[in-house]
Amino acid sequence: MRINGRERLRIVLGALAGVLLAAWASRTMAGSLGSAAWMVAPLGASAVLVFALPASPLAQPWSVIGGNTLSALVGIICVNLIGDPVPAAALAVGGAIVVMLSLRCLHPPGGAAALTAVLAQAADYRYALFPVLANSVLLIMAGLAYNSLTGRRYPHAQAKPVPGPRSRFTAADLDAALAHYNQVLDVSPDDLENLLHHAEMAAYRRSLGELRCRDIMTREPLSATQNMPLKEAWALMRQHRIKALPVIDQARGVVGIVTVADFMRQLEMDQPEGWGGRLRALIGLAPGGGGRPRVIAQIMTRHVRVVSASRYVIELIPLFADGGHHHIPVIDEERTLAGIITQTDLVKALSRAVGAGREA
Known part of the structure; x- marks a missing residue:
């Protein structure tokens, strides 16, 4: 994707600040809780989504918190039920995807959270609460503050598209196309519809722009x-x-x-x-x-x-x-x-x- 230098800097500084806040607060909490683990690696991938793609359905607060925490819980269950980490790892990732799809909190780092729980042999269910849930909540708090301060809506509220009088497609047409496509898209239908309307108007301006x-x-x-x-x-x-x-x-x-x-x-x-x-x-x-x-x-x-x-x-x-x-x-x-x-x-x-x- 082509973005300017200002947006790139905004993303980098946001991820840096978000992970720094989550790491510092989590390590402080770990000391008071007596926990050896205070941060999980999938949080880095979550930070990319929260700060680089704040409009993505995969980066919304429920997706981050629910996707990471529930997936980690699935991984813990697999550790306790399956001795061999090879099938446990596969079942953990597959089960995490089932849970995230069912509860509408699909979040790609959730698969990594489930796998991390298996590889770390985390058998204690409290692992899902700390560090996974705590890390996720802290990252979301940083995302809420930083994205708002830098002009990005987060959580990303969906604005109902208002097609112009000359638009050649409707929301129903888009729904039919998405049903035929039948794949997960990293963009909401409302945002996609708005994008298509803007593209349509840009095409008109390009074609008619120099016509007098x-x-x-x-x-x-x-x-x-x-x-x-x-x-x-x-x-x-x-x-x-x-x-x-x-x-x-x-x-x-x-x-x-x-x-x-x-x-x-x-x-x-x-x-x-x-x-x-x-x-x-x-x-x-x-x-x-x-x-x-x-x-x-x-x-x-x-x-x-x-x-x-x-x-x-x-x-x-x-x-x-x-x-x-x-x-x-x-x-x-x-x-x-x-x-x-x-x-x-x-x-x-x-x-x-x-x-x-x-x-x-």
Whole structure:
């Protein structure tokens, strides 16, 4: 794994401080207890997990304390029941794994704790309490303090992933993949899901990162003036099968936008009966339109969101996904209409980005 020098130093100093605390306190306790053994070798492997991989499920407090102590207890049982250390060693390690899996405290140094008990011929059950349990608790205390002080959550609380609106997989999809994989992973499902979401967004940024609005916009879009009759604007939209017309002034500056929705708002859609006749009256194709709006300026949306042609496409995703926009006019350096981007244009760009990512 690639980590910077600062993180490497953090790990080294943490392991040094943790083992130093556990060794000093355990040796002091051993003197008062009259015990010859005051530290077990598997604690060194536990220290690597606690300080180098504090987010690992294998390094959490219950895994360290339960895994080491219960495994040592299994080793002691094997010493008392089996005279030959060869089968006792094998059964101790296998039995320790069974216990750790059953009690959800899998911890690799636990296997070493069970084996150490057999090799040391530790027949006294108090060996599991001291030094094994005492060593483990002291190491965890050091891990809690040090990891918190250096900005690492420990115990590692799982944050529920919040997938973006464009994510292509769900937690259920990940569960199905993990069930098919059917192996122990040294990462929690929540952390794995968050990692995959970040990777997915990084892929989008890589594919879309240099893509700008000018690259995907519809150039020289159809537009309307404020004085254009509604009949003419409606006919233009119908003829070209478009749902929006940017409204420009004499200098081609964008002053508004008119959409099919703006037409529909004039038709009192809460009264569905006869809306076709009201539409014809609105655009001047039928009598009875007295008092109705006649030109674009009377129905257009004046507060329109525009973007510059040099803006990155990735920045438009929240506008379309969360801002409720369907058509966004694009302006050039002179702030005149240069193009328009629709949801369809954005979807096509995303589709090309996804396709390019798969080919890569």
